[in-house]
Amino acid sequence: MAEYDFRKIEKKWQQYWAENDIYKTENTSQKPKFYALDMFPYPSGAGLHVGHPLGYIASDIVSRYKRLKGFNVLHPMGFDSFGLPAEQYAIQTGQHPAITTEQNIKRYKEQLKNIGFSFDWDREVQTHQAEYYKWTQWIFMQLFNSWYNKETDRAEDIETLIAVFQASGNQNISTVSDDDTPIFTAEEWNSWEEEDQLKTLLHYRLTFPSEAVVNWCPALGTVLANDEIKDGVSERGGHPVERKKMKQWMMRITAYADRLLKNLDHLEWSEPMKDMQTNWIGKSYGCELQFQVEDNSKVLTAFTTRPDTIYGVTFIVMAPEHEWINKLTTAEQENEVKAYVEAAKNRSERERQTDVKSVSGVFTGSYATNPFTDEPIPIWVADYVLAGYGTGVVMAVPSSDDRDYRFAKKFDLPITLVIKGSEELDNPTDLKHGTMFNSGILNDLTSKEATRKAIEYAEENGFGQSKVNFRMRDAVFSRQRYWGEPVPAYFKGDIPYLVDEKDLPIKLPAIDKYKPTETGEPPLGRAKNWTYNGDPLELTTMPGWAASSWYFLRYMDANNESAFANKEITDYWGQVDLYLGGTEHATGHLLYSRFWNMFLYDRGLISHEEPFKKLINQGMIQGVSSFVYRLVLSGDDKLMPEVFLSKGIVDRIQKSNLTRAEQDIIEKILKRELTSFNHKHGTSWSVENVLEQKIIPMHVDISMVKNDILDVDEFKAWRPELKNAVVIPEANKNYLCGSEVEKMSKSKYNVVNPDEIIDRYGADTLRLYEMFLGPLEQFKPWNTNGIDGVFKFLRKVWNLFHKESGEFYVSNEAPTKEELKILHRTIKKAQEDIERYSFNTSVSEFMICLNDLTALKCNKVAILEPLVVVLSPYAPHIAEELWHKLGHVNSITKTEFPSYNEAYLVEDEHEYPVSVNGKMRAKLKFPVDMVKEDIEKQVLDNEVIQKWLDGKSPKKVIVVPKKIVNVVV
């Protein structure tokens, strides 16, 4: 009896594929290329859960399909293996993070291989391997040796900049550099010592050390990038983050802000994803206006997007971090301002963010002049102004900006209305645009016109100029950690130098402990002889996003020892045609890798400006957690009995419709159990009224719960303290659990391991089921309920090829027209679905097809053989088995995807919607030759209509354009 023995079949073919290098990809081919990429995983200790493979399955289906369609397909996999968890574990245990990392990778690979992916493992990358990070370091060096030329709008070799400086200084150069870059002439440059020249160049390099205010996370002992912080706490671990000024390596990503934004137009990414990047880059057009401070030589510059409201400016606000505050504060105000600035500095990022509503600030005592009105306006300090955005100075317009309005209200500052109509509103800021009044030269202009005119006027009179501002900042590149790439730079005094290229890789040194040093230096400070020719090497390591910003290029030429990748080969593979991953990388990895790729393109190292042509964000598969409800008894005795109420009881208690009788029963049980508990432990617990007790939900392991019913014995054995738990069930004796959809996580006991599913149903079922679950991009909970249907489908496929006795049997009879139609319909559907990267409906189509063929008892080779090929991207193991049983020697992966023939799909009759007296009633079939495409000119046969109308004769038959037959009775 040859049942569908998926275990045997899957093992057999996985072995066959591996032994015969079936998925090895050549770097040259006559075939067109296709690059299908998954975001590579961080190998965590928990292993894969069923959510991880979702995207991998989708990309694998596409890859297998494309191969069958004659493409040379690159479909690699690797591991983003530097990272915090391994290091945290190392700190706790003293074990080198490489050991944990490599164990985890091994486990991940085993799990991945069980699913039957068509990865070319010869191209695997592991970012923590020196062979890989050698090139991460090399790219870092190229960035250091480059500057951004705004003239040519690309990165260039630093030598070209030096040449410019030698010839004409930096006065006429258009570039992206630090704000505090000094201006100098060629003479000055040429007269400087080398040291000063190098210092000056740091203002231009694309990566550079800088004293910057950063997000410091004391708990993790490292700085974090903006995208690594969510809600003011670290994304990993949720630790508080504070602002701190530290020396850091930075990446000048702001040089690319415009291109990163502009190129989004040409990418096949989802709109929400593009929007997220657009918002993150945050380009805003406006102007800078200069305000002369009275009785002081200082001129404050404020950035504004609303120069049209300049006549409504009634005060100026500076960020507490602004360096001029001391100089602008009058003697009377000094103490107050100092206290405020100090308080603002000590507020954590978290406080400052969560406390958005409260308004605080202090007057400096100074005034500045509004250049349009020559009126004096007070200068304030307030922490709602951010030092890092614009100039850190805001011209406040309380009549059209909510924050300024709140501030003016609180401190009783004047509010000048400048937009017509706003005087009728309780809150003038509800009207943001309109026609200007009270506005001198801008009167009667619209906001848009006034904006243009105000900028023109400011430029003519030399107190302002139009300006574009970005929200995005340069990226902090340093991490005070061990488990990352060492930065290939050393210092002579303050000046950083690159190591010699021939000395790459700079390998991670051995250290005794993985903690910061006693003096607070990063872990690398513990390394012995961490020097380069006697000079100290950089102590920080690179962030996680360094390695992931170029790994997709390494896959193309993964084993190259003389370059990060051969140019001819990267030219051949070009862009990633399909990139699959989650939305969580929108403002991190996906932005940084575009930046690095663009840089490599600028420097002529690769030929595409954008790395990822098409991006699909697969939705997360969530877990369904189960809960038990613990009754917390009032009393302060430490030894508290564990009492759990069933979900139904809890619901009725909370809705207060527990009947008196039910309550009595529960209380009786409780009393009995508590008496015995008290007797045993010498305690004195009692429950007077169960309705008055606190109930808290508690996660339980989902393996103990079937259809919401808890296995009480298993539950009591779960943990020692539950051994004597009192479990109060429903009237039918079942204990019901509650459930909730949450992110899959170990701590919520809701993780489903793909190995379990594979063991029970097989990899092919897992693959099909994950696709069947719903649209790829949607978030959905993992629910095993439907998996039987998919498994049954595969078993039925198997049975179609086998007699009841189990013997393989297919017929060589010629197929009927009906059978051909079923086949071609299915080929068409599968092809169209894969090509638009949607997979769930084609799985349904397979099932329909199978039902149809089973009904016809069709086991004809001419139908089944192409069908197996169509199914093979989804369920490769069973397809391969049946393919060989059909007598083929080569792997099914070497064949061609069958093409469908429209001719088989054409109907003998056409369907037309028919409406009676204007109301759509049915679709009627008419012979093809009766109603041709040009339906307007055709007159329908009354007989057909009559037949349909039960013999009634239609008064009028109107055939309207767009395929509709309108009958008037």
Place this chain on the structure above:
RNA sequence: GCGGAUGUGGCGAAAUUGGUAGACGCACUAGACUUAGGAUCUAGCGGAGCGAUCCAUGGGGGUUCGAGUCCCUCCAUCCGCACCA
């Protein structure tokens, strides 16, 4: 607050350009076969009604012969950003 997405049976979901809403699967119900199984097969399965029919795609309105689909408006849920001037 700003930006985006989603809303269809008990559940997961289908529905080219507007054209019989709910394909397919799960769960459920009934039956068949059965020395019984977490097996297979057949039928039914949005709601109301004996029925013809009527009502149903978050709510309300509109365009149209015809709306899940297009337009307006409101509501709910989720996600991203957030004193960004």
